[in-house]
Amino acid sequence: MRGRWGAVAADRLVDTEISLMDEWEMVKTFTGHRIARVTTRTRFNLRWTEMRLYRLAPGDEDSYVLGIVGRSRVYHAGDDEGGCNQGVEVRPSDLDPDVEMVPCQKCHPVDVSADGADGADDAVGAASTTWIKMEIPAYSLHICRDPQALMTALETDHTGRLLDQPSWPARQLMQGARRLDPDLNRFLSGVERL
Numbered sequence: 001m002r003g004r005w006g007a008v009a010a011d012r013l014v015d016t017e018i019s020l021m022d023e024w025e026m027v028k029t030f031t032g033h034r035i036a037r038v039t040t041r042t043r044f045n046l047r048w049t050e051m052r053l054y055r056l057a058p059g060d061e062d063s064y065v066l067g068i069v070g071r072s073r074v075y076h077a078g079d080d081e082g083g084c085n086q087g088v089e090v091r092p093s094d095l096d097p098d099v100e101m102v103p104c105q106k107c108h109p110v111d112v113s114a115d116g117a118d119g120a121d122d123a124v125g126a127a128s129t130t131w132i133k134m135e136i137p138a139y140s141l142h143i144c145r146d147p148q149a150l151m152t153a154l155e156t157d158h159t160g161r162l163l164d165q166p167s168w169p170a171r172q173l174m175q176g177a178r179r180l181d182p183d184l185n186r187f188l189s190g191v192e193r194l
């Protein structure tokens with residue numbers, strides 16, 4: 001059966017050059033194709049997680065690349081204004097105008113949105129000279145030799161501690177990926193006697 005999803009899946013399975021960022025925002029490139037992606041983003045949440053899983057091209061000694069990004073739309077007051085000491089210092093004008101950034105509810109930074117300054121010139125002036133602290137994306141990259149290594153990466157938090165159970169996006173990622181990756185499906189279909 002050649003359904004709509006089948007056609008999409010076939011397109012995705014073509015290996016291409018892929019670039020992802022690591023913990024230092026350094027770009028890593030490899031050849032492969034995406035087999036799953038999951039985001040916890042909704043219309044309402046201020047912070048969310050994105051996970052992307054790639055299958056490396058045949059011939060590579062590793063099999064999977066897992067990219068995780070923690071994203072945020074929150075910005076804080078600068079350190080001199082009694083902010084939460086979270087994020088990196090930027091000028092309000094450095095914020096990406098395409099992303100609707102949200103002021104922190106605890107430290108109440110200067111409102112940098114176009115309509116937040118009530119159109120008053122002095123408020124706009126203050127916003128352009130004040131430092132704010134913007135929460136930036138937190139990238140991580142895991143190169144996994146086999147399905148077991150991938151599972152371990154998904155069961156480990158960013159400090160290296162083993163989680164009691166994998167997060168729900170991690171589970172969704174694996175369940176999506178097994179449908180496009182026979183090796184992963186075989187691994188997850190293994191029957192283990194308890």
Ligand SMILES: [Zn+2]
Nearest residue numbers: 076084104107
């Ligand atoms: Zn804050």
